[in-house]
Amino acid sequence: xxxxxxxGRLVKDDNKDNVGIxxxxxxxxxxxxxxxxLNEDIEKLIIPHLKTMLEISNKLKEDESYEN
Numbered sequence: 001x002x003x004x005x006x007x008g009r010l011v012k013d014d015n016k017d018n019v020g021i022x023x024x025x026x027x028x029x030x031x032x033x034x035x036x037x038l039n040e041d042i043e044k045l046i047i048p049h050l051k052t053m054l055e056i057s058n059k060l061k062e063d064e065s066y067e068n
């Protein structure tokens with residue numbers, strides 16, 4: 001069985017509250033990028049969109065529970 005590598009980080013909203021966890025898995029034994037560079041790229045490219053999707057999801061869940 002091949003080794004795998006994982007990178008995980010907390011996703012925080014604008015209030016610095018934890019709203020989720022991002023976990024990246026590769027089938028390679030390591031990433032070809034440093035953790036610092038990977039985190040920087042994730043912060044710029046993914047986190048803003050992920051925060052928006054999580055906020056929308058939470059809002060929809062709140063609205064759904066209000067209807068019941």
